[in-house]
Amino acid sequence: MDKIALISGAFFGLTAVIFGAFGAHLLKKKLNTEQLQSFETGVKYQMYHAIVLLVLGFQLNHQTTLDNYIIYLFIIGSILFSFSIYGLVISSANNKKLKFLGPITPLGGLCFVLGWGLLIYKFI
Template sequence: MDKIALISGAIFGLTAVIFGAFGAHLLKKKLNTEQLQSFETGVKYQMYHAIVLLVLGFQLNQQLTLDNYIVYFFIIGILLFSFSIYGLVLSSANNKKLKFLGPITPLGGLCLVLAWGLLIYRFI
């Protein structure tokens, strides 16, 4: 599990930098201010949680089922939250908004909240 957390954290960190540069340079001309802010929110949350995964990869006990759930909830949360935001923003910029992604974003947020909650429980 530690390798999954470390590799996932590194991949999410790498892609957050790429997406951030993509948003700052290429999308700046294509997106309105609100869309750009939403895209940046996805990038920020992705990077914050990538760093958390890296720290957890060095700290958690891979033998504990709870630790596995924490890592999985962070990974799923990042994918659902940040990537649904990217999809919503990019599709709306092309006037083909993928509305089915709207309900996915809060599910990703819920997974992130669950991961943080389980982490608190683990510390207690």
């Protein structure tokens, strides 16, 4: 499980840098201020959780079910939250908004909240 956390963290970190540059340079001309802020929120949350996954990959005892749930929640949360925002923003900028992605974003946020909550529980 530590390899999954480390590889996912590194992948999310890599793609957050790429998407951040993509947003700052290429999308800046296509997006309005609100869309750009939403895109940047997706990048920030992806990077935050990339760093958390790297730390957890080195620190947690990956033999417990609780630790595995924490890692999976952060991975799933990153995918659902950040990537749905990217899809919503880019599709909206192209006047073809993928509305089905709207309800997915809060599910990703819920995964983040649950992951953080389980981490607090583990520490207590």
